[in-house]
Amino acid sequence: MENTGYAAKNHGCNVKRYCRTMDLRNNPELIAEYKLRHSKEKIWPEILEGIRSVGILEMEIYILGTRLFMIVETPLDFDWDSAMEKLAVLPRQQEWEDYMSIFQCSEPGSTSSEKWQPMERMFYLY
Numbered sequence: 001m002e003n004t005g006y007a008a009k010n011h012g013c014n015v016k017r018y019c020r021t022m023d024l025r026n027n028p029e030l031i032a033e034y035k036l037r038h039s040k041e042k043i044w045p046e047i048l049e050g051i052r053s054v055g056i057l058e059m060e061i062y063i064l065g066t067r068l069f070m071i072v073e074t075p076l077d078f079d080w081d082s083a084m085e086k087l088a089v090l091p092r093q094q095e096w097e098d099y100m101s102i103f104q105c106s107e108p109g110s111t112s113s114e115k116w117q118p119m120e121r122m123f124y125l126y
Contacts, residue, residue, distance in 0.1 A: 015058075016078065017074075022105070024103055024104055070116055081113075
């Protein structure tokens, strides 16, 4: 567990942040495989290219038990819905989503946007 914090990248522009969550199936072997499939060595390059191509600057996924927490940073003019529509039809994206549904508490055929549920910000300190 990281107790010293994680460095945030400076994008050279103002950004907005989206926070989303999803649960994995409660199976230690599946969770280990899910983590492996998201490693730099195993993630499909088309998926990373697609994420960047729709305008996402940064994406982080954290895990605690079966709970996933995703932080997405984008330019201020980013529109989530239109970006997710574009992402859903990119090469290999639906194949990736279907494969990931083996590990996730989601239905096969679901898009990334359907799987990852928005979280409500209930507090902030600026």
